[in-house]
Amino acid sequence: MIIAVDGPTASGKGTIARALAAHFGLPHLDTGLLYRAVGVNAVRLGGDPDDADEALAGCAFDDALLADEHLRSETAGGLASRASRHPLVRAALLERQRAFAGQPGGAVLDGRDIGTVIAPEAEAKLYVTASVGARAARRFNEMRLRGENVTLEEIAADLASRDARDSQRAVAPLRPADDAFLLDTSDLTAGAAAAAAIAAVAARL
Numbered sequence: 776m777i778i779a780v781d782g783p784t785a786s787g788k789g790t791i792a793r794a795l796a797a798h799f800g801l802p803h804l805d806t807g808l809l810y811r812a813v814g815v816n817a818v819r820l821g822g823d824p825d826d827a828d829e830a831l832a833g834c835a836f837d838d839a840l841l842a843d844e845h846l847r848s849e850t851a852g853g854l855a856s857r858a859s860r861h862p863l864v865r866a867a868l869l870e871r872q873r874a875f876a877g878q879p880g881g882a883v884l885d886g887r888d889i890g891t892v893i894a895p896e897a898e899a900k901l902y903v904t905a906s907v908g909a910r911a912a913r914r915f916n917e918m919r920l921r922g923e924n925v926t927l928e929e930i931a932a933d934l935a936s937r938d939a940r941d942s943q944r945a946v947a948p949l950r951p952a953d954d955a956f957l958l959d960t961s962d963l964t965a966g967a968a969a970a971a972a973i974a975a976v977a978a979r980l
């Protein structure tokens with residue numbers, strides 16, 4: 776069974792994907808981390824993620840980079856969003872994601888285009904959303920806990936610009952698959968959102 780979990784930044788899709796993987800006993804791939812690694816690696820190589828060739832050079836990252844905490848920063852998220860616009864970058868990461876999805880027992884993948892491009896054949900597709908206000912508040916609390924000095928307004932502006940870039944790009948834009956179950960987590964705790972996702976997937980089996 777393949778479970779595809781898509782949605783914008785800070786919608787709760789990562790938490791939901793991990794809960795689904797634990798519940799159904801499936802391996803999980805956070806595909807955003809791959810794009811983050813590309814963006815960060817491109818910059819480390821002296822490149823600019825807005826440039827297609829320089830972003831593509833970032834695709835040859837060492838897998839050890841995936842465990843680097845820096846990948847989880849807002850900076851890395853922004854670099855990922857810029858690098859992910861290029862068709863050649865998306866093509867370079869495609870096989871790796873399809874191979875993960877194609878494991879014999881199935882898998883859970885979360886990202887932006889899992890249900891639409893990577894695994895359109897997935898048995899269960901979830902599209903997780905939340906209001907910009909709810910997502911900004913979550914991100915704000917996470918960053919304050921890490922001791923980062925940001926304002927709620929800065930975070931909301933950053934989320935809005937990343938949403939716009941991810942939804943308006945020409946290749947694999949962020950959008951729900953036609954057959955996706957829509958889950959709005961704005962007013963749900965993480966536990967309630969995970970329970971709703973598990974129930975929705977179980978109903979499709």
Ligand code: C5P
Nearest residue numbers: 784806807808810855856859886887888
């Ligand atoms: O989900 P996460 O915030 O880690 O993703 C970082 C960026 O990587 C997103 O803003 C998006 O531009 C890109 N991404 C993508 N396709 C995916 C996963 C992430 O384009 N499947």
